Amino acid sequence: MTSPVLPSHGRARPLGLAQVRLTGGFWGHRQAVNATATLAHCESWMERLGWLANFDRVADGTTGPGRPGWSFSDSEVYKLLEALAWESARTGDPEAEAAIKRLTARVARAQDPDGYLNTCFGHGDQPPRYSDLEMGHELYNTGHLLQAAVARLRTHGEDDLVRVARRAADHVCRAFGPDGLDGICGHPEIEVGLAEFGRALGEDRYVEQARLFLDRRGHGRLRDIPLGRAYFQDDVPIREADVWRGHAVRALYLAAAAVDVAVERGDDDLLRAVARQWERSVARRTYITGGMGSRHQDEGFGEDWELPPDRAYCETCAGVASIMVSWRLHLATGDVRYTDLIERTLYNVIAASPSDDGRAFFYANPLHERAAGRPADPDEVSPRAEAGARAAWFDVSCCPTNVARTLASLHGYLATSDDDGLQIHQYAPCEIRAELPGGRAASVDVETAYPESGTVRVRIAADADAPWTLTLRVPAWAAGATLTEGGRTLPAGPGVVSVRRAFRAGDEIVLDLPMAPRFSWPDPRIDAVRGCVAVERGPEVLCLESLDLPDGELDTLVVDPGAVPRAVPGGAVVRGRVLGLDGGAWPYPPDPVRAARGEWFDVPLAPYHRWARRGPSSMRVFLPLSSAQPPPEGE
Numbered sequence: 001m002t003s004p005v006l007p008s009h010g011r012a013r014p015l016g017l018a019q020v021r022l023t024g025g026f027w028g029h030r031q032a033v034n035a036t037a038t039l040a041h042c043e044s045w046m047e048r049l050g051w052l053a054n055f056d057r058v059a060d061g062t063t064g065p066g067r068p069g070w071s072f073s074d075s076e077v078y079k080l081l082e083a084l085a086w087e088s089a090r091t092g093d094p095e096a097e098a099a100i101k102r103l104t105a106r107v108a109r110a111q112d113p114d115g116y117l118n119t120c121f122g123h124g125d126q127p128p129r130y131s132d133l134e135m136g137h138e139l140y141n142t143g144h145l146l147q148a149a150v151a152r153l154r155t156h157g158e159d160d161l162v163r164v165a166r167r168a169a170d171h172v173c174r175a176f177g178p179d180g181l182d183g184i185c186g187h188p189e190i191e192v193g194l195a196e197f198g199r200a201l202g203e204d205r206y207v208e209q210a211r212l213f214l215d216r217r218g219h220g221r222l223r224d225i226p227l228g229r230a231y232f233q234d235d236v237p238i239r240e241a242d243v244w245r246g247h248a249v250r251a252l253y254l255a256a257a258a259v260d261v262a263v264e265r266g267d268d269d270l271l272r273a274v275a276r277q278w279e280r281s282v283a284r285r286t287y288i289t290g291g292m293g294s295r296h297q298d299e300g301f302g303e304d305w306e307l308p309p310d311r312a313y314c315e316t317c318a319g320v321a322s323i324m325v326s327w328r329l330h331l332a333t334g335d336v337r338y339t340d341l342i343e344r345t346l347y348n349v350i351a352a353s354p355s356d357d358g359r360a361f362f363y364a365n366p367l368h369e370r371a372a373g374r375p376a377d378p379d380e381v382s383p384r385a386e387a388g389a390r391a392a393w394f395d396v397s398c399c400p401t402n403v404a405r406t407l408a409s410l411h412g413y414l415a416t417s418d419d420d421g422l423q424i425h426q427y428a429p430c431e432i433r434a435e436l437p438g439g440r441a442a443s444v445d446v447e448t449a450y451p452e453s454g455t456v457r458v459r460i461a462a463d464a465d466a467p468w469t470l471t472l473r474v475p476a477w478a479a480g481a482t483l484t485e486g487g488r489t490l491p492a493g494p495g496v497v498s499v500r501r502a503f504r505a506g507d508e509i510v511l512d513l514p515m516a517p518r519f520s521w522p523d524p525r526i527d528a529v530r531g532c533v534a535v536e537r538g539p540e541v542l543c544l545e546s547l548d549l550p551d552g553e554l555d556t557l558v559v560d561p562g563a564v565p566r567a568v569p570g571g572a573v574v575r576g577r578v579l580g581l582d583g584g585a586w587p588y589p590p591d592p593v594r595a596a597r598g599e600w601f602d603v604p605l606a607p608y609h610r611w612a613r614r615g616p617s618s619m620r621v622f623l624p625l626s627s628a629q630p631p632p633e634g635e
């Protein structure tokens with residue numbers, strides 16, 4: 001079975017990647033661009049910057065000072081290998097297969113006889129192995145190697161990449177096992193890699209090593225740093241934590257691994273701990289886009305309600321990692337709140353990152369950009385994560401390869417099955433060919449223009465001799481949804497809606513989700529956006545770009561909360577006007593500012609994931625309300 005995540009048990013089973021095929025639409029298009037542009041783009045940048053040659057230098061014994069790339073640059077090669085493995089299996093593309101062999105050969109040559117594999121430590125005059133567990137990323141790199149090997153193992157079987165990964169994993173188990181170093185990696189990832197590698201090979205000792213790393217964490221084994229031990233989640237044991245904190249990607253990779261270990265060990269306490277952390281973090285530390293991380297200084301979570309839109313970090317990788325956690329929690333529990341959050345994150349973080357041509361990316365995904373960005377030079381490495389324009393590559397370039405591996409395996413996240421039926425979670429044109437126990441075919445074709453349209457047509461593709469249940473997720477925002485089947489239309493959800501019978505080929509079930517644009521009101525405790533409102537349409541968060549305002553001035557626009565947003569092609573309009581504010585010498589006068597107001601006009605909003613695609617623009621998601629301003633005198 002081919003799938004990025006295959007727990008040995010759980011309430012829902014992922015479908016294999018061979019059982020689901022995206023046939024076009026919003027995600028099919030992005031998956032195709034990823035395949036035809038992004039993968040080669042990533043390899044060419046890593047070649048150009050010497051990140052691939054780092055492996056050659058280790059193999060040739062020519063490492064020296066000035067090694068290019070950060071200590072985690074090896075992991076980008078492994079994430080690309082993972083993406084290529086999914087892609088090669090999806091399409092049989094000979095170029096993807098050739099790239100896997102080419103990259104694997106270079107990686108394999110750099111492996112030490114005892115299985116250690118890293119281009120930044122332990123060779124020539126480099127620092128000794130495991131001499132900087134806090135920031136060295138050695139085990140983090142290995143974790144990504146294992147995830148790449150899982151992709152290869154499940155789509156192709158044992159090959160050189162899998163053999164390299166096995167030697168590396170065995171080395172880690174010897175070096176950090178019960179009789180080895182009592183340490184952990186500052187950046188979680190080895191845990192989720194080991195757990196899945198163990199599942200893929202059916203070798204429990206790798207899962208056990210992941211459990212050992214998890215249990216060691218949270219007791220202050222890592223050196224304290226100015227950002228504090230919460231930065232790498234070494235402040236509180238994961239079983240005792242109530243909320244995610246510190247570096248967002250680290251916190252989320254760790255949580256994903258904890259679900260894996262909890263499921264494999266039947267450790268319900270650990271599973272409940274992660275579910276509890278998810279609840280509170282989603283309720284209080286998550287942006288409307290699904291983005292996570294509101295502090296730039298440590299790429300980390302803020303306190304509860306600390307969600308400034310202009311300082312939102314919302315790293316693309318944190319979006320990927322959030323999906324990893326929610327997917328695992330869903331598989332374990334069957335709860336569709338997790339797949340709801342996955343949808344939000346897919347449309348408003350993952351889809352926002354890559355450019356239309358798949359050769360530039362957002363790293364940070366703020367909800368308010370006060371100054372239009374400078375168009376990025378396609379030949380330049382961006383030194384910064386934050387920018388108002390997508391960049392071809394970054395000095396720290398974790399996000400492009402993370403997007404690549406996610407899009408290449410995205411069809412694995414659309415649907416699940418259990419003993420009784422098929423559950424569809426994400427709506428996209430696709431073919432699903434699943435088989436249920438008892439030889440019942442659960443084969444369906446999905447036709448939809450979602451999210452442009454809310455109509456999802458599920459057509460049964462094969463006769464079943466015995467009844468089975470088709471379950472469709474109805475998003476939490478979709479109050480008023482309906483389901484039509486067998487000539488009857490009934491209210492549906494939110495939550496799930498199910499139809500059970502012995503389906504015949506050609507039977508059609510139609511889910512209609514209400515796609516009228518709607519206001520979304522932030523909790524008043526999110527101080528940074530109090531007195532503001534956002535607009536969403538279906539799963540898409542909308543935003544306003546300065547390009548769409550007559551004078552380009554975003555700072556003085558206010559909207560009328562009494563006029564409901566109206567749908568227009570490609571987005572929505574709200575009623576707004578511009579305050580006539582003067583630039584005072586001091587922005588805190590003793591009396592309220594009574595600004596004269598311009599005429600009301602229709603303010604056009606478009607999906608957030610489309611922002612900055614037409615050129616540099618300032619942008620905001622949360623729009624100040626006209627009623628939150630003091631009235632002008634005499635009104």
Ligand SMILES: [Zn+2]
Nearest residue numbers: 315317398399
């Ligand atoms: Zn990243």
